[in-house]
Amino acid sequence: MYGYLVRRLLQFAAVLLLGSIAVWGFTFALPGDPATVLLGPDASEAELEATRERLGLGGSIVEQYVSWIGHAVAGDLGDSYYSGQPVVGELLDRIPATVQLAGFAMALTLLIGVPVGIVVALRPYAVVGRVLQGYLTAGLAVPAFWLGLLLIIVLAVQLRWLPASSDFVPLWQDPGGALTATILPATAIAVHTSSVTARFLATSLGEVMGKDYIRTARAKGVPERDVIRRHALRNASLPTVTIVGLQLGGFLGGTVVIEAVFNYPGLGRLLYTAIGERDYALVQGGVLFVVAAFLLLNLLVDVFYAVLDPRIRLT
Amino acid sequence: MSTAPNAPTPAPRRRLASLRRFARSRSAVAGAAGLLVLAALALFAPLVAPFDPAAQDGEPLLGPSGAHLLGTDQLGRDILSRLIYGARASLVAAAGAAAVGAGIGVPLGLLAGYLGRWVDAVAMRLVDLLLAVPGILLALVIIVVLGPGRLNLILAIGIGAVPEFARLTRVATLSIRDRDFVLAARGMGASTPDTMVRTVLPNVLGPIVIQLVVTASMAVVVEAGLTFLGLGTPPPAPSWGGMLQDARSYLYQSPSYGLFPGLCLVATVFCLDRIGRGLQLAVSGSGPHVAARVTTGGAV
Numbered sequence: 001m002y003g004y005l006v007r008r009l010l011q012f013a014a015v016l017l018l019g020s021i022a023v024w025g026f027t028f029a030l031p032g033d034p035a036t037v038l039l040g041p042d043a044s045e046a047e048l049e050a051t052r053e054r055l056g057l058g059g060s061i062v063e064q065y066v067s068w069i070g071h072a073v074a075g076d077l078g079d080s081y082y083s084g085q086p087v088v089g090e091l092l093d094r095i096p097a098t099v100q101l102a103g104f105a106m107a108l109t110l111l112i113g114v115p116v117g118i119v120v121a122l123r124p125y126a127v128v129g130r131v132l133q134g135y136l137t138a139g140l141a142v143p144a145f146w147l148g149l150l151l152i153i154v155l156a157v158q159l160r161w162l163p164a165s166s167d168f169v170p171l172w173q174d175p176g177g178a179l180t181a182t183i184l185p186a187t188a189i190a191v192h193t194s195s196v197t198a199r200f201l202a203t204s205l206g207e208v209m210g211k212d213y214i215r216t217a218r219a220k221g222v223p224e225r226d227v228i229r230r231h232a233l234r235n236a237s238l239p240t241v242t243i244v245g246l247q248l249g250g251f252l253g254g255t256v257v258i259e260a261v262f263n264y265p266g267l268g269r270l271l272y273t274a275i276g277e278r279d280y281a282l283v284q285g286g287v288l289f290v291v292a293a294f295l296l297l298n299l300l301v302d303v304f305y306a307v308l309d310p311r312i313r314l315t
Numbered sequence: 316m317s318t319a320p321n322a323p324t325p326a327p328r329r330r331l332a333s334l335r336r337f338a339r340s341r342s343a344v345a346g347a348a349g350l351l352v353l354a355a356l357a358l359f360a361p362l363v364a365p366f367d368p369a370a371q372d373g374e375p376l377l378g379p380s381g382a383h384l385l386g387t388d389q390l391g392r393d394i395l396s397r398l399i400y401g402a403r404a405s406l407v408a409a410a411g412a413a414a415v416g417a418g419i420g421v422p423l424g425l426l427a428g429y430l431g432r433w434v435d436a437v438a439m440r441l442v443d444l445l446l447a448v449p450g451i452l453l454a455l456v457i458i459v460v461l462g463p464g465r466l467n468l469i470l471a472i473g474i475g476a477v478p479e480f481a482r483l484t485r486v487a488t489l490s491i492r493d494r495d496f497v498l499a500a501r502g503m504g505a506s507t508p509d510t511m512v513r514t515v516l517p518n519v520l521g522p523i524v525i526q527l528v529v530t531a532s533m534a535v536v537v538e539a540g541l542t543f544l545g546l547g548t549p550p551p552a553p554s555w556g557g558m559l560q561d562a563r564s565y566l567y568q569s570p571s572y573g574l575f576p577g578l579c580l581v582a583t584v585f586c587l588d589r590i591g592r593g594l595q596l597a598v599s600g601s602g603p604h605v606a607a608r609v610t611t612g613g614a615v
Contacts, residue, residue, distance in 0.1 A: 015443040022444065029460045141585040143536045143615055145543060146577035149563060153570045164566070246446075254449025257540040257615050261563065271452065272544060275459055287448065287456060294447040 004306055012299045019291040024068050026284055033057075038281040040081040051078060077285035082277045087285035090270065097168035098266040101189075101259075102251035104182045108190035109197055109247065116194065117201030117240075121209065122228070124202075132198075139195030145257040148188035152261070155184065165263035185262045189255060193247050200243050205236040238309055245301030252297075253290035333521075336597040343593020349586035357402035366393035368400040368553045376569040385575050388558070389565055394572065397553040398579055404542070404554035405535045405583060408469060412534035413527045415473025420480025421516075421523060427481065428488025429511050435485070442478040450475040450533070451540055451615050458546050468547055472537050476530040483526055487519035521598040525591055532587035539580055540615035555579050 027034040035051040036043070043051075052058070054076065056067025071077070077087040116132050123129040156164035166185055169177040208214065209232055217227045256268035263269075267286065274282035337343055356363055365384070366372065373387040380386065385394040427438035445453070450472075457471035491497060492515070500514040541547030542556030543563075550557060555576040562573035 011440070011443070014440050015447065018440055018444045019447060026456070026460065137585070137588065138581075140588055141581045143539060143577070143580050143584070145540055145615055146559060146573075146580060149559060149566075149573050149577065153566055153573055157566050157570060249447070250449045252449075253452045256451050256455065257543055260544055268452070272455065275455055275546075280459075283456070283459065287452065290449070290452060291444075291447045294449075295443075298447075 005303065008299060008302050012295055016292060016295055019295070020069055020072070020288065021065065023284055023288045023291065024065055026287070027055075027280060030280065038078055038081065038284070040278065043081075054078060072285075072288065077288070078281040080274075080279055080282045082274070082279045082282070087282050090282060091267070091285060091289055094265060094267045094270045096170065097264065098252060098255070098268070100168070100171055100178065101182055101185060101255065101264065101266055102248060104186035105189040105193065105251055105255075106244070106248055108186050109193040110244070111194075112190060113194035113197030114201060117198035118205065118228075118233070120198060121202040121205035121236075124206070136195045136199055136202075139191045140199070142191060144188045144192045145261050147191055148185060148258055148261040151184050151188055168265050185255075185258050185264055188258055188261075189251070196247070197240060197244060201236060201240045204239045205232060208232045208236045211235075234308075238305065241301060241305055241308065245298060249294040249297045252293050253286070333597040337593050340593040340596055342589045343596070346586040346589025346593065349582065350590065353402055353583060353586070354406060356399050357406050360400045360403065364393075364396035364399045366396040368392060368397045369551070376565055376572070378569065378571055386569065386571060388561055388572060389569075394558070394575055397558060398555070398575055401553040401555045401558060401576070402579070402583075404548040404552060404556075405538060405580075407465070408472060408538035408548075409531035409534045409583075409587075411469030412472040412476055412537075413530040415470055416476025416480050416530050417523060417527060419474070420477040421484045423477065424481040424484025424486075425488055425511050425516060425519075428485035429492055429507070429515060438481065439485070442481050445474070445478045450537055454537060454541055455544075455546060458541070463546060463549060465548065468538065468541065472534045472541075473530075475537070476526075476533065479530070480523065480526055483522045484519055487522055488515055491515060491518055525594045525598065528587055528591040528594060532584045532591070535580065535583050535587070536615050539576075 027037050030037045034055055035048050035057060038055075039047055039051055054067065054071050056064040059067065075088050077091075079085065080087055080090050083090065116135065120129050120132050120136065124133070152164050155162045162180055162184055166181045169181045171178040214227060214231055217231045218224070222231070253267050253271065255266065256272050258264070259266045259269040260272060267290070271283060271286045274280075274286065360368075369392065371391045373383055373391040373393060375387060375389050375391045377383055377387040377391075383393050383395070385398070388394055388397065423438050423442070427435040448456070453475045454468075454471040457474060458467060461467040461470065497510065497514050500510050505514065538547055539554070539556030539559065542554045543560045545560065547556055548554040558576040559573060562569070562576065565572060
């Protein structure tokens, strides 16, 4: 177990290091001196000087990276060129909105995906199974952002039941308001992701159902419900855990288009706006955050995976 | 016949059998036919489209009617004609991104799987890093660095597909690296690059071909998403994502406008998905529960 954890931690550190180098190198890939790239054309000499100091420009390339990452770890990612505010503050402002949308979307994904996956696996040729398989095929083919547009056209424009653009209403302040504001973007995302999850679960559950230990469990008289719940689902859930972890990571920063459709003030929209405004300090900080969060999430999934499946710890 | 023990069935015969299995799947054949029709429409757009896609010769924002079957956009251009021309942007992005993804990912996976050791470690950490950035965000950042444009758009989407190709190729390579026919090739004096390209590569093509189709469908959606954001296919050329962006601004005046480009996207992705499933069946030959292989890139 410990060997596995140590190996995973080392991998995590290596990829995070690579990622931070790539994000740091981003400013060098753009034309112009990095301080000017980050601060924009009309920065004062004093601002430029402060940024050059943070970036360690003038030192060797290693010193420059160390200076930058040192400040980054201490929470200094520079200032946004557009707003003049610290990048870290701008990111922190948007993270709750993104996390809330991700939470809603993931809850819906599991609420739809898990039952659908189970039914499709256990009753592939029954009417229900066929209908749900149709849902899976459709769900995979419908782009989330277009579904969002359709939901707006029908529910907001035609029926006027829900708002066309979604503000961020914190769940802990107004649960009902948060639900109405988040339900449309979350649904648009979840129809696709639940189809992916359900397909994975159906595949692995279908494989597991053919295994000898299921036949043994049935032969020794275990009720079918327990065979499925305790023997089949447990084993089949493993690949699904991986894909769900990847999806959750994708929700942080991967919902740029959905957030644009709904005018939702999340991290994706912040980054997209920053790109439009050439606010590269914000882009840099945002991508660094997304990469770090994604890697951390994956590390947690892998640890969870090892807890679920003892075989993993040994390989 | 005197073949070495453990030698795989000769590739051409195996491919023929796979092709036959593919042809037996009705939905896969329907998907392939649908895609062919789409490609033909895109190719012969000037002959098929009822109007010039740039001509502003109708009333703006008309609903579907006899003159303009699917209505007109905010500049009075014929929506149907623009959809037909728009297929070009989608199909080019799909093919290009799949080529870029495979072009970088397959050699990377082959090297990692066959050489192992530090090459494997470095290649896989690079892959992990690419996986850590959501596809659409990765494409956005690459476009910021490279600048907008069609070729850069294809590169940006294709690079996001590299990890899947690399991982698949690596796993397949690992599984046959120590098989007798590979060792035999080595024993007969084939160099390492020769063995990789002539002996290993032909025997790992199955999963790669499937991934090409999966990548193409991902690319169609990502291209539309990026163009919807205004960072994909540059404006004068019609594209489905760009049309959806326009439609979003006129939701109240012309709700039907937003319907059609999306339906085109759905139809394209649907056809590709059917083809992908058919190929999976053809390659693995298993029953109803074929291993699902779906990228998360479609969640745009």
